[in-house]
Amino acid sequence: MPDRVPEGRFPRSVYGRGREPDPRFSLANERTFLAWIRTSLGLLAVGVALGVLELPLRGEFRVASSAVFLALGVLAPVHAWLNWSRVERSLREDRPLPAPALSGVLAVGIVVGGLLIVAGTFL
Template sequence: MTADKRFPRDVFAAGPDPDTRFTLANERTFLAWTRTSLALVAGAVAVHSPFFELDAWVSNLASLWLLVLAALCVGQAWLRWRAVEKAIRTGSPMPGFGAPALLAVSVGVLIVSVAVGVVVVAAR
């Protein structure tokens, strides 16, 4: 397949085709972040379900937070894939990546928030 027919064109035109193993490893990382995003969406649906006896504001806030995180994960997955693929093709250094730390902190804040919501409901 020629570079001019692959999407995104600017990535595949950035240099020669690298060793396939590196490209496939980059794809696996992209798919892992996509799976993480899907898990966050599933968590948003679960938190919003009546199974958890949370106040509506806690449920809504947690669901929205999880959906925002899911959107950020998908966006980061795409941007990271592009940046790494270009670096592999051009022989440039790998780009930095702060998304795992941001995700960990965000999920931690969510856990504390939901725990507070559960305690508030239990105290009634």
């Protein structure tokens, strides 16, 4: 285990542990992080679009679904960061990979947001 983190390595809570893993695994972990960031941008775009576009949805359903997607869009990068750091630490310490931190919450939120859109369309 290194005594100190090499210069320019952030966060210390990740890079100050264990040993360097196979770069392919770290790069795959980074790609997953970036995929969650793209997902966050998509969720934010849906939330904004629902809020500003004149869609054939009942008002309260449109506002509620917009709020759900905006909240998920803010939560997704938090999930990305937590998951990236937990997986990277596991790789560095030769431990089993942890379960995703907030994926269930995000999945349920997307279903709820979608159901609000459907309900607002047909009610």
